[in-house]
Amino acid sequence: MIAILEQGLLLALAAMGVYISFRLVDLPDLTPDGSYIVGGAVAVVLLRSGHGWVSATLLAALAAGAAGFITASISTRFRIHTLLASIMVMTGLYSVAIRIMNAPNLPIPRFSTEKILSYEQVVGKTPLDDILGGVGNLQYESQGMKAVTVPFNNRADGHDLILIASLLLLISFLFWLFLRTELGTMLRGYGRNRFAVKVLGVNPNLFALMGLTVANFLVGLSGALFSMYSGFADVNMGTGMVVVCLASVILGEIIFGSREVAYGLFFPIVGAVVYQILLTLAMKYGYRIGFKPSDMKLLTAMFVVSVIAARRLKKSEVTV
Amino acid sequence: MIELERVTVIYNRGTLDEKVALKNVDLLVEEGQFVVIVGANGAGKSTLMKVVVGEVKPTFGVCRIMGQVLKEEKIFKCGSIVCQDPNLGIFPNLSIEENLMLARKKGFRGLSFGRVDPKAIELLRSCELGLEENLKKRASKLSGGQKQALAMVMAVSSNPKLLLLDEHTASLDPKSTEKIMELTDRINKTLGTTILMITHDMSIAEQYGDTVIVMEDGRIVARIDKSKQKVQASQLKSMIKSKLTATT
Ligand SMILES: Nc1ncnc2c1ncn2[C@@H]1O[C@H](COP(=O)(O)OP(=O)(O)OP(=O)(O)O)[C@@H](O)[C@H]1O
Numbered sequence: 001m002i003a004i005l006e007q008g009l010l011l012a013l014a015a016m017g018v019y020i021s022f023r024l025v026d027l028p029d030l031t032p033d034g035s036y037i038v039g040g041a042v043a044v045v046l047l048r049s050g051h052g053w054v055s056a057t058l059l060a061a062l063a064a065g066a067a068g069f070i071t072a073s074i075s076t077r078f079r080i081h082t083l084l085a086s087i088m089v090m091t092g093l094y095s096v097a098i099r100i101m102n103a104p105n106l107p108i109p110r111f112s113t114e115k116i117l118s119y120e121q122v123v124g125k126t127p128l129d130d131i132l133g134g135v136g137n138l139q140y141e142s143q144g145m146k147a148v149t150v151p152f153n154n155r156a157d158g159h160d161l162i163l164i165a166s167l168l169l170l171i172s173f174l175f176w177l178f179l180r181t182e183l184g185t186m187l188r189g190y191g192r193n194r195f196a197v198k199v200l201g202v203n204p205n206l207f208a209l210m211g212l213t214v215a216n217f218l219v220g221l222s223g224a225l226f227s228m229y230s231g232f233a234d235v236n237m238g239t240g241m242v243v244v245c246l247a248s249v250i251l252g253e254i255i256f257g258s259r260e261v262a263y264g265l266f267f268p269i270v271g272a273v274v275y276q277i278l279l280t281l282a283m284k285y286g287y288r289i290g291f292k293p294s295d296m297k298l299l300t301a302m303f304v305v306s307v308i309a310a311r312r313l314k315k316s317e318v319t320v
Numbered sequence: 321m322i323e324l325e326r327v328t329v330i331y332n333r334g335t336l337d338e339k340v341a342l343k344n345v346d347l348l349v350e351e352g353q354f355v356v357i358v359g360a361n362g363a364g365k366s367t368l369m370k371v372v373v374g375e376v377k378p379t380f381g382v383c384r385i386m387g388q389v390l391k392e393e394k395i396f397k398c399g400s401i402v403c404q405d406p407n408l409g410i411f412p413n414l415s416i417e418e419n420l421m422l423a424r425k426k427g428f429r430g431l432s433f434g435r436v437d438p439k440a441i442e443l444l445r446s447c448e449l450g451l452e453e454n455l456k457k458r459a460s461k462l463s464g465g466q467k468q469a470l471a472m473v474m475a476v477s478s479n480p481k482l483l484l485l486d487e488h489t490a491s492l493d494p495k496s497t498e499k500i501m502e503l504t505d506r507i508n509k510t511l512g513t514t515i516l517m518i519t520h521d522m523s524i525a526e527q528y529g530d531t532v533i534v535m536e537d538g539r540i541v542a543r544i545d546k547s548k549q550k551v552q553a554s555q556l557k558s559m560i561k562s563k564l565t566a567t568t
Pocket residue numbers: 331332339340341359360361362363364365366367368
């Protein structure tokens with residue numbers, strides 16, 4: 001159960017990003033499918049080259065945020081719908097991620113591997129250590145190599161959960177505070193009325209840039225932390241990210257109904273946890289009704305479409 | 321304040337949809353004036369206003385605001401616009417309070433927590449539409465008249481020099497219309513804001529403003545200065561009517 005919560009809260013970070021783009025600033029953005037991988041790829045590469053996990057995570061999130069900035073720039077500069085602009089960026093990021101990793105996937109080794117990469121280094125001990133029961137780490141440290149530290153221990157003992165939850169709470173609180181300021185209020189206003197922003201003598205495009213940058217920053221953060229959590233980055237890990245996050249946001253909206261607490265920032269958090277629980281249940285018991293784990297994406301997409309359809313039937317005006 | 325010199329606007333020039341919306345229009349509006357524009361559908365009234373705010377560039381001629389040719393962003397730093405649709409002038413997902421807080425001044429914002437200007441609330445109260453009762457209310461829940469009143473107060477709370485009104489009472493009931501028009505007049509009289517207003521309502525054109533401009537087919541066909549020509553209210557209506565029919 002703890003592991004499910006951990007993964008749910010990691011997903012919540014990305015879902016919060018999607019909530020910002022799709023709901024708060026109302027700019028449908030598919031960049032997350034790519035910026036999630038970029039977040040993971042940058043983080044892993046930096047860890048391997050000896051960076052600490054804090055700076056690696058931060059830089060990874062910034063790289064992903066830059067992707068969002070590029071999408072918004074293309075969209076505003078050339079007056080293209082964000083959907084189209086983000087498809088371009090997302091597709092391009094696939095190649096960029098492979099360039100960053102120099103491979104389609106990359107594990108996080110126990111020791112920084114600037115020069116060599118061997119099985120022993122990745123695992124942290126040699127086959128001889130297994131037989132003789134020696135402690136491998138010491139051997140590598142004595143060779144002057146830096147140990148790679150990740151913040152997670154993967155023991156599902158609550159340590160990881162507390163870390164992820166506090167990070168999520170801190171970010172939500174800071175963002176909530178931001179949304180209360182004049183700038184944040186205007187950002188929220190922009191989401192529903194671009195024209196009124198213009199009449200206030202402010203260029204509305206600034207908010208498109210701000211919104212998509214912050215959104216993808218959070219997605220990249222999620223990708224970076226997930227890579228550290230699972231021990232690798234893979235070029236396919238971002239596929240379907242937007243749909244999964246959107247499903248989480250919608251789940252949250254259904255759970256909270258019309259009560260909009262804290263500008264709806266809890267929608268993606270609660271939604272992502274519920275999504276993760278549903279996912280686990282489907283994986284665990286789904287086989288009884290002939291369900292395969294790979295069917296999950298189809299199911300998620302169908303869920304999103306059916307909720308939108310249901311809303312469309314109820315009232316005429318719906319945003320995706 | 322506003323100076324249009326031989327302004328011609330041609331939409332979709334050089335295509336099958338080519339449309340001449342303004343033909344050689346000259347217009348001078350002095351500071352503090354309250355000018356009302358009337359005319360049939362398609363006469364080019366909204367186009368004239370779009371030229372003033374810089375949204376549409378004149379194909380020929382120039383438009384100067386306070387002696388300068390300004391870009392759209394600059395014009396909204398010293399001017400505001402309220403349109404026919406009550407949802408355009410407000411932020412529907414924000415509370416009345418937050419709306420007023422944002423409208424307090426023009427330009428970009430910082431990370432401070434804003435306040436509401438007490439003067440704005442005073443202005444809100446003066447419309448007598450019950451807006452000041454619950455400032456925490458979401459603006460989307462207001463009635464059309466209430467929204468428009470809020471939009472008007474927002475438009476003037478940054479003390480703009482120029483206020484443009486494009487049929488801002490068109491979707492309102494008679495009572496709201498009266499309240500909004502009283503507010504409009506008060507803004508012009510007490511704050512000295514220059515107003516350019518479009519209306520289809522002849523009784524409004526009679527009652528408010530000091531100059532009436534009649535437009536027809538992209539031209540200004542008459543300019544009636546109420547104070548100079550000492551026209552009676554009843555006369556004005558027939559004057560406008562005769563001008564409108566004379567050209568068609
Ligand atoms: N963006 C546009 N592209 C092409 N033609 C336009 C455009 N806007 C307006 N027109 C045309 O220009 C003419 C003048 O339009 P305008 O909106 O200025 O009229 P109006 O006097 O405001 O009319 P109404 O009373 O209906 O609001 C109309 O014939 C209209 O079809």
